[in-house]
Amino acid sequence: MEMLDGTIIATALPQMAHSFGVGPVALNLGMTAYLLALAAFIPIGGWLANRFGARTVFASAIGLFTFASLLCASSTSLWAFTASRLLQGMAGAAMVPVGRLIVLRMAGKGDLIRAMGTIVWPGLIAPVLGPPLGGLIVEYLSWHWIFIINIPLGIAAVALALAIVPAKLGEPRHRPLDMLGFLLSTAALMLIVFGIDALGNGHQDGGIALAVTLGGLALGALSIRHFMRHPHPLIDLRPLKVRTFAVIVYGGTLQRMAIGAMPLLLPLLFQVGFYADPVTAGGLVLFMFAGNLAMKTVTTPVLKRFGFWRVMTLNGVLAALAIAACATLSPAAPHWLIAVVLFAGGAFRSMQFTSLTAIQFADVPPEQQADANSLSSMMIQLGLGLGVLLGASLLNLSVWLGGRAGEPPMIGDFRFAFVATALVGMLGLIDLWRLPRDAGAALLRRTD
Incomplete structure (x- = not known):
């Protein structure tokens, strides 16, 4: 629910804007508020x-997420909707990292790859399913149902969580809350996300947006300094001393940014560049989901046969090339060709996402898993969120360089964005190449 709601409203913005009596661009405030709350409260x-x-x-x-969904569906103004989205983001910030922590504590080392392969699926399929599902709901119902459907799902999820998850899963640790660290990291993440969003979409003066972004980076540096010195930091940085974990945090974030840009760029390409309706555009994106589905069946055997290092480095190149291949698509391209490109891209991104997530915790001691999970969850969410902003920023940069500031992007702008996004993904491979060739080998042996 948390990940699906990040993209499902994209195709509903015009209808929602009409309902609130504002322009469609103003609805970006609701999307940004959700992203800001997620980034700020994950730690x-x-x-x-x-x-x-x-x-x-x-x-x-x-x-709480279910209740916030009800508030979103009941909103009658942009500000009420934005406040509800903030509450939704706060709840979602706890759902994903805590859910991952539960899996880490319940799964044995031998089941870690299979378990991680399962829990990364929402992060892969939700951004892909969001646009077509949102298009169908808007076409045949109304935008309110985008949030109403969360209510029965949320009630069922609460019941299942209480029934399946053990009441005592790991010993509670009564350490004091690092309030200063929380305030510093929250302010840093919110300023960085807001600044990049403003730079990419032109909501604010460029100088102000850049100053906000730099201010966020400065606060981020202060946060790191504080966490390294505090006896009970909100975000414990000790897991970064584990080589596999650190490499995946650094290089993996760049790769997730590239992955996160695609659910924004593809629907826009089909709707703005190819003039397809929302349902058709969303339907084409489903081929990427088919690739995700197909790759899931062979992920573990491939990793066991070739090892993490070979798979992640080669597959990372293929994933980047699949992104760049989207730059070759045109309105005249046959649907079967689009399907092949998106299917391959979905397969490669699924393999990369699962591999990155599984090996990241392979060498983390059990006593550091909670801290490693919090740090990893924050970076994953930030990487995927910044990927959306990356896609938007690249499109607007191309439009600006073409002397068409304020105009809708053209196909050439999408080609620029796809190639640049692929280069970001390739940059993320530099860290992976530094890993030992046998990285994660012990984890693979435990799956036998």
């Missing part, structure tokens, strides 16, 4: 789980 999720218990926090977060 505290691990502390809450350690303090009050993973099951309690997980079920409560789902319940």
Whole structure:
């Protein structure tokens, strides 16, 4: 639910804008508010789980997210909707990292690849399914149903969480809340996300947006300095001393940015560049989901046969090339060719996402898993979120360089964005090449 709601409203913006009596661009405020809340409150999720218990926090977060969905559906103004989206983002910030922590604590080392392959699926399919599902709902119902469908799903999820997750999953750790660290990291993440969003979409003066972004980076540096010195930091940086974990955090974030840009760029390409309706555009994106589905069946055997290093480095190149291949598409391209390109891209991104997530925790000691999970969840969400902003920023940059500032992007602008996004993904491979050739070998042996 949390990941699906990040993209599902994209095709509903015109109808929602008409309902609120504002322009469609103004609805970006609701999308940005959701992203800001997710980025800002993810760091505290691990502390809450350690303090009050993973099951309690997980079920409560789902319940709060469901309530916020009801508020979104009931909104009659842009500001009421934005406030509801902020609440939704706060709840979602606890759902994903705490859910991952539950899987880490319940799964044995031998089941880690299979477990991680399962939990990364929402991050892969939700951004892809969001646009077509949103298009169908808007076409045949109304935008309110985008949020109403969360209510029965949320109620069922709370019931399942209480029934399946053990009440005592790991010993609660009653360490004090690092309030200064929370405030510093929250302010840093919110300023960085808001600044990049403003730079990419032109919502604010360029100088102001750049200053906000630089201010966020400065606060981020102060946050890191604080976390390294505090006896009980909100975000414990010790897991970064584990080589596999650190490499995946750094290089993996760039690759997730490239992956996260695609669910924005593809529907826009089909609607703005190819003049397809929302349902048709969303339907074409489903071929990427088919690639995700097909690759899931062979991920573990491929990793066991060739090892993490070979798979991630070669597959990372293929994933980047699949992104660049989207630049060759045109309105005259036959649908079967579009299907092949998107299917291959979906397969490669699925393999890369699963590999990155599985090996990241392979060498992390059990006592550091909660802290590693919080840090990883924050970086994954930030990487995927910044990927959306990356796609938008590249499109607007191309339009500006072409002397057409303020005009809709053309096919040439999408080609520029796809190639640049692929280069970002390739940059993320530099860290992976530094890994030992046998990285994660012990983890693969435990799956036998």
